[in-house]
Amino acid sequence: MATAWDQPKLTVQLYKKSGDERRQHNIDKTAGVDNDMVVVGGGAVAKWTESGALLTGSYPTREMNGWTGSSKDHMHAHPHELDVYALGLKVQGMTREELFRHMYVTVTTSPVCPHPEARANLPQDYLLLGGGAKVDWHGCGNLLTASYPSSLTSWTARSKDHEVSDPASLTVFAIGIRRHLPVGTVETHIQRVDSGWAPHPLSFANVQPGFTMTGGGAEAHWEGAGSLLWKLRPTQYGFEGGSKDHDISDHCILSVYSIAMRIV
Numbered sequence: 001m002a003t004a005w006d007q008p009k010l011t012v013q014l015y016k017k018s019g020d021e022r023r024q025h026n027i028d029k030t031a032g033v034d035n036d037m038v039v040v041g042g043g044a045v046a047k048w049t050e051s052g053a054l055l056t057g058s059y060p061t062r063e064m065n066g067w068t069g070s071s072k073d074h075m076h077a078h079p080h081e082l083d084v085y086a087l088g089l090k091v092q093g094m095t096r097e098e099l100f101r102h103m104y105v106t107v108t109t110s111p112v113c114p115h116p117e118a119r120a121n122l123p124q125d126y127l128l129l130g131g132g133a134k135v136d137w138h139g140c141g142n143l144l145t146a147s148y149p150s151s152l153t154s155w156t157a158r159s160k161d162h163e164v165s166d167p168a169s170l171t172v173f174a175i176g177i178r179r180h181l182p183v184g185t186v187e188t189h190i191q192r193v194d195s196g197w198a199p200h201p202l203s204f205a206n207v208q209p210g211f212t213m214t215g216g217g218a219e220a221h222w223e224g225a226g227s228l229l230w231k232l233r234p235t236q237y238g239f240e241g242g243s244k245d246h247d248i249s250d251h252c253i254l255s256v257y258s259i260a261m262r263i264v
Contacts, residue, residue, distance in 0.1 A: 005236055007212045009183055009263040011090045013037060014234060015067075019047055019081025025072045026082035028057070032066035036096050037088030038103060040175055041130030041215025041259065043232035043239070044069025045083045052246050053080040054143045054228040056159075059132030059173050064100065070134070071230070074141050074246060075163055085234050087130065087214055091263070093183040102181055103129075106174040116142070116170035117158045119150060126176035127188045130215025130259060131155030134171045142168035144229040145243070148217035148257050149190050155217075160226050162246060175215070177261070184263040187211075191238070191258045199245050201227070201254035206238040211260030213238065218257065224250035 003014045017031035026046070033039050039060050044067075046053035057070035067086035073079070091099050104126050110118035116135075122128060132155075133147040142161045150156035155174035161167065179186050189208045195201035201220075207213045216239025220227040227250055231242030241256035 003236055005212060007262060009092050010212060012212045012214060013088045014236065015086045015088065017084045019083050022079035022081055024077055024079050027070050028068050029082055029084050030061060030066045030068045031084040031086040033086050033088030037090045038096060038100055039064050039067055039086050040089045041087040041234060042067025043085045043234050044071065045233050046071035046230045047081045047083065048078060048230060050078050051076040052230065052244055053078055054230050054246065055232065056137060056143060057134040058147060058232050059134045060175060072141055074143065087234055089214060091181065091183060102178040104176045108172050110170040112167050112169045114165060114167050115160045116168060118170050118172040119154055119156045120172045120174035122153045122174050122176035125179055126153065127179055127186055128153055128155065128174060128259060129177050129261060130175045131217065132173045133157030135159045135168050136171065137166055137168040139166035140164040142166050145222060145226060146219040147232065148219045149259055152188060152190065162226055162228065181263065186261055186263055188259060188261045193256050195254040197251050197253055199249060199251050201252060202242045203254050203256040204238055204240045205256045205258035207258050207260045211262050213258055213260045215259040216257050218243065219255045220252050221255065222250055222252040226250060227252040
């Protein structure tokens with residue numbers, strides 16, 4: 001499934017790879033974009049109904065031609081489907097190869113620890129279009145609690161083990177584009193919307209008029225046992241995020257972010 005929306009000088013298209021089988025662990029499921037596009041953002045949704053399923057990854061493919069998501073149940077068996085979303089970008093007057101040469105992806109990996117955190121910073125003269133994160137867990141599980149734009153030029157992510165110790169490393173991706181393209185100057189805008197205080201908070205960040213969404217993320221502000229991400233979903237109108245406590249009650253506020261661009 002794909003949905004496209006156009007602005008002067010650019011097109012963004014949303015692709016969805018629907019869950020096709022219920023699994024306890026959905027590992028590295030990818031939604032691809034068309035051959036003439038570069039992936040700039042995406043997301044994943046663990047479709048849980050019982051005790052819950054959580055995200056362990058939402059990040060771009062190495063070739064920048066798709067978006068990959070991963071999820072797992074935790075402590076309690078819960079087979080579930082995983083939907084993965086990819087946002088592809090095309091700029092009028094530029095081939096995919098030309099656009100790709102004007103983009104940059106920074107990848108940063110944290111040390112191995114129970115609650116890893118890392119930040120990926122773009123070089124000077126690049127603006128953030130999207131980002132993601134992947135947890136390299138090997139035991140009971142280490143789960144995403146945040147993956148979001150921390151500035152116009154950086155992406156930050158965090159994860160944690162939960163109930164059972166499982167130190168892990170966390171790899172964070174920041175996707176950037178040059179401020180000045182052959183066809184015009186890029187401007188970006190980040191919108192943040194906070195949820196209410198809840199055990200399973202949800203929030204939606206819309207897009208500034210005149211801009212086109214390229215990515216988004218979410219950050220759970222937990223203080224107790226933890227609130228864990230299960231939904232990072234781009235739409236035509238903005239970005240939706242969801243987190244939840246798991247086994248142990250922990251109300252929190254969830255910040256959801258949309259990133260949008262235009263060329264002037």
